[in-house]
Amino acid sequence: MTFPNLAASARQLRGARHALVVALLLALSAVVAFASTSMLSTGSHVFAWWPAAGINVVAAVVARRRRRWIVLVVVVVTTASISLLAGRPPAVALVGAIAVAAESWIVTYFSVDGDDEPRLTTTRDILRFLAGVLFGGVIAGALAGTSIALGLGGDPLVLGFTVFASHASAVVVIAPLALVNRFRQPMGSPLARVTHLVLLLASVAVAFAPGSTAALGFLPVPFLAWAAFSFTMSFALAELIAASAGVVALTLLGGGPFVASATPFLSASAMLELYVVTLGVTTLLISSARNERQQLEERNLASGTLLEEGFRLAQYGFVVVQKDAAVYRLLQANPAARALLGDNLAEDRVAAGSWLRGIIAHTAHGVGERSTHTSDVAGAAPIEVTVTVAADATFGEILLLSVVDLRAVRAAEEAGRLQLAREKEVVDELRRLNQQKDGFVSSVTHELRTPITTVLGFTEELADTDLDAVQSNYVAIVLRNAERLLRTIEDVLTFSKRMPTTDAPTELDIVELVRAVLDDVRLSVRDRDLRITVDAPGGPVHVVADQNDLTRVILNLLTNAIKFTPEGGTIAISVENVDGELDLAIADSGPGIDPAELERVFDRFYRASAASSDGVPGTGLGLAIVRDLVGEMHGTVALESDGRSGTTAHVRLPLAVRVG
Ligand code: ATP
Numbered sequence: 001m002t003f004p005n006l007a008a009s010a011r012q013l014r015g016a017r018h019a020l021v022v023a024l025l026l027a028l029s030a031v032v033a034f035a036s037t038s039m040l041s042t043g044s045h046v047f048a049w050w051p052a053a054g055i056n057v058v059a060a061v062v063a064r065r066r067r068r069w070i071v072l073v074v075v076v077v078t079t080a081s082i083s084l085l086a087g088r089p090p091a092v093a094l095v096g097a098i099a100v101a102a103e104s105w106i107v108t109y110f111s112v113d114g115d116d117e118p119r120l121t122t123t124r125d126i127l128r129f130l131a132g133v134l135f136g137g138v139i140a141g142a143l144a145g146t147s148i149a150l151g152l153g154g155d156p157l158v159l160g161f162t163v164f165a166s167h168a169s170a171v172v173v174i175a176p177l178a179l180v181n182r183f184r185q186p187m188g189s190p191l192a193r194v195t196h197l198v199l200l201l202a203s204v205a206v207a208f209a210p211g212s213t214a215a216l217g218f219l220p221v222p223f224l225a226w227a228a229f230s231f232t233m234s235f236a237l238a239e240l241i242a243a244s245a246g247v248v249a250l251t252l253l254g255g256g257p258f259v260a261s262a263t264p265f266l267s268a269s270a271m272l273e274l275y276v277v278t279l280g281v282t283t284l285l286i287s288s289a290r291n292e293r294q295q296l297e298e299r300n301l302a303s304g305t306l307l308e309e310g311f312r313l314a315q316y317g318f319v320v321v322q323k324d325a326a327v328y329r330l331l332q333a334n335p336a337a338r339a340l341l342g343d344n345l346a347e348d349r350v351a352a353g354s355w356l357r358g359i360i361a362h363t364a365h366g367v368g369e370r371s372t373h374t375s376d377v378a379g380a381a382p383i384e385v386t387v388t389v390a391a392d393a394t395f396g397e398i399l400l401l402s403v404v405d406l407r408a409v410r411a412a413e414e415a416g417r418l419q420l421a422r423e424k425e426v427v428d429e430l431r432r433l434n435q436q437k438d439g440f441v442s443s444v445t446h447e448l449r450t451p452i453t454t455v456l457g458f459t460e461e462l463a464d465t466d467l468d469a470v471q472s473n474y475v476a477i478v479l480r481n482a483e484r485l486l487r488t489i490e491d492v493l494t495f496s497k498r499m500p501t502t503d504a505p506t507e508l509d510i511v512e513l514v515r516a517v518l519d520d521v522r523l524s525v526r527d528r529d530l531r532i533t534v535d536a537p538g539g540p541v542h543v544v545a546d547q548n549d550l551t552r553v554i555l556n557l558l559t560n561a562i563k564f565t566p567e568g569g570t571i572a573i574s575v576e577n578v579d580g581e582l583d584l585a586i587a588d589s590g591p592g593i594d595p596a597e598l599e600r601v602f603d604r605f606y607r608a609s610a611a612s613s614d615g616v617p618g619t620g621l622g623l624a625i626v627r628d629l630v631g632e633m634h635g636t637v638a639l640e641s642d643g644r645s646g647t648t649a650h651v652r653l654p655l656a657v658r659v660g
């Protein structure tokens, strides 16, 4: 378990507090920089150590990305001012300050992924950070080295390298302090840590003892590596700083290998700083590798626990057996397997002489192959065991057995069978009822049709005889109602599909058909004040349909228009080719249909509220039949109305493809 690192915690702060932290870091950097100028090594123009570089990086990391430039400007101003105070010429001071700011920006750019939480945990984080330190240090060294050489004299290479060493060593030691995550649970007891620190400092003391110049600089390395491996990253870093401080202090007192080893190119302090960089890099890399290994172990532990729990709680039985000559060692068996296999399993092996022993003894297949065996002993639960050879290991084959309780499987199969049988019964019953209904409807309608036809015939005869006005009025009423009854009977028959049309669909001229239907109805509207117009192309328009069906469609729509349109109204019929389809439109100037009901009127027996209340006769079947028939012709039918001024019915049908 970890706390976020110091830089990440500081970033979480809001507004003024956040600004205050950044300002304090910058102030600290300025104070430290000022102190460093007093450590100007003799004979050099480069400041011996520049810890401010490390603090600048922390300030830049803590600052938000959009505000980072402010930090860099402040760094330039303070660093330049301090250099001026230390007596550097203005140009050298300015270039040096820019070099320092550029370095902070580069290290930050490499270490922080966009606005992500800054951190140094994995090897990848450390390598990015080190690449930043290297690159930033080289840039700072090149800029500052060149400007000092030009302004004050000296070898630019030597100067540049010295700047690089003094900056890199500071950044490597200081910046990680703010960037490594702190572990909640300490690793290692306090005693172990104190002992370790004492041993490390002792090794530093021995290697850098005043007066001794023996080349023993490597002595602290194993201790730091040990710390990086066994303690938290923060503790290893604390030890690194303690060791570095010790090394620097003792070297200043004249001890250790670096005092006497200066070369014209490498000053003693530059060498010391490189030494510190090496210690830092070693510690950071080992710590991060340790972190990663630990994370991996934790992940493995978690998935191991998960698998083990799954294994223990599984409904299926699982057994792992090692078959070594005649010994059948039980490596694992979950509770479900023990319950199902009973006496087949002894404490630590497959029971001798058991059924399971028998099937395992006879599995002679290769790795990866499997075989399935069923045991159905009276009195015991029926089970199915699948044997898979998982590996052929040093101590014999490893077999995986999965055990299934067949009672559950069989119960499910039985339930499925019963369900299927029940459903079949229901379907049969429904079919029988449907047949009964069809038979009933057809015989009833047939029984009704015959007498009504007779009534119609004789009434027509009667109408042709010599009748007075009252009588002929009565006969007309009888005739009209008998015709309506016959139409209704035919509608019902159409639905029960007991009157299959015998004619195959043929190519019809819809214009001709419309005129024929109009001729039929003309008689019934002769007493009404209605104007009926037809707008059609000069020539024929062909569609493929059954003539009776299409006639019924037109007749039903036209009858509706006539029925619902009051005296003085108009009915306009038009035949058009729209987008390669036939569009037959029948528009009336009647009361219209409420738009909310435009779809419902196609339901069987549905009649719009206005129609029923106005006493217009009808059963509400006409449009349902129209939609059915048009659907069979692969067309569509729809009504349009605003609910006030008339209704238009549109029938769309595919046009017949004319060959030649
Ligand atoms: P049927 O056609 O079975 O004799 P119906 O004409 O009432 O009876 P449909 O043709 O299905 O039945 O029409 C359903 C309802 O739609 C009608 O009752 C009427 O309310 C409404 N309707 C249909 N066409 C029109 C129209 N042109 N103008 C106004 N309302 C209409």
Ligand code: MG
Residues within 6 Å of the ligand: 556, 559, 560, 618, 621, 622, 623
């Ligand atoms: Mg109708």
